[in-house]
Amino acid sequence: MAYWLMKSEPDEVSIDDLAAAPRQTLPWFGVRNYQARNYMRDDMRLGDEAFFYHSSCPEPGIAGLCAVARTAYPDATQFDPKSKYHDPKSSKDAPRWQNVDVRFVARTRLVSLDELRSHPQLADMVVLRRGNRLSITPVTAGQWSFIKRLLKPRK
DNA sequence: GCCAACGTTGGC
DNA sequence: GCCAACGTTGGC
Numbered sequence: 001m002a003y004w005l006m007k008s009e010p011d012e013v014s015i016d017d018l019a020a021a022p023r024q025t026l027p028w029f030g031v032r033n034y035q036a037r038n039y040m041r042d043d044m045r046l047g048d049e050a051f052f053y054h055s056s057c058p059e060p061g062i063a064g065l066c067a068v069a070r071t072a073y074p075d076a077t078q079f080d081p082k083s084k085y086h087d088p089k090s091s092k093d094a095p096r097w098q099n100v101d102v103r104f105v106a107r108t109r110l111v112s113l114d115e116l117r118s119h120p121q122l123a124d125m126v127v128l129r130r131g132n133r134l135s136i137t138p139v140t141a142g143q144w145s146f147i148k149r150l151l152k153p154r155k
Numbered sequence: 156g157c158c159a160a161c162g163t164t165g166g167c
Numbered sequence: 168g169c170c171a172a173c174g175t176t177g178g179c
Binding site: 033034035130131132133 | 159160161162163
Binding site: 007009032033055056057060113132133134135 | 175176177178
């Protein structure tokens with residue numbers, strides 16, 4: 001069982017969109033970076049959990065929780081000439097891009113990027129590393145439980 | 156809109 | 168295989 005952080009622009013797919021989707025499940029389409037693809041293709045397993053992170057928006061940060069509902073298979077948008085994710089160099093015989101399906105688990109309070117950075121315990125998180133641009137990054141078990149604790153109501 | 160950081164492309 | 172040019176990401 002592994003843990004992940006998955007970035008999405010809420011204008012495109014937000015945690016609310018995932019919650020409203022049929023069976024609360026969506027393909028994580030549109031990844032066009034080999035390292036992020038490899039995480040999906042090689043490492044993400046059914047039931048892995050992930051933070052759903054909103055990026056490129058007024059308040060970037062963790063907005064919810066999701067889980068892998070289907071392991072990697074070819075991303076349909078690469079074959080669609082009308083999609084902004086269309087890849088003319090890919091073919092059905094040799095698909096270049098894959099995606100997993102993710103299922104909604106919960107909304108959380110917004111744990112902002114600033115708040116994440118404020119905790120020395122999270123300093124090694126891949127997503128917080130300087131210059132990081134990966135849309136899917138691994139989260140350690142320690143980081144996962146630390147952040148889950150931040151989400152619990154204070155007494 | 157700016158721009159730092161980094162990935163990809165393509166000529167050689 | 169090198170690397171300059173170019174494109175993209177994503178916070179600000």
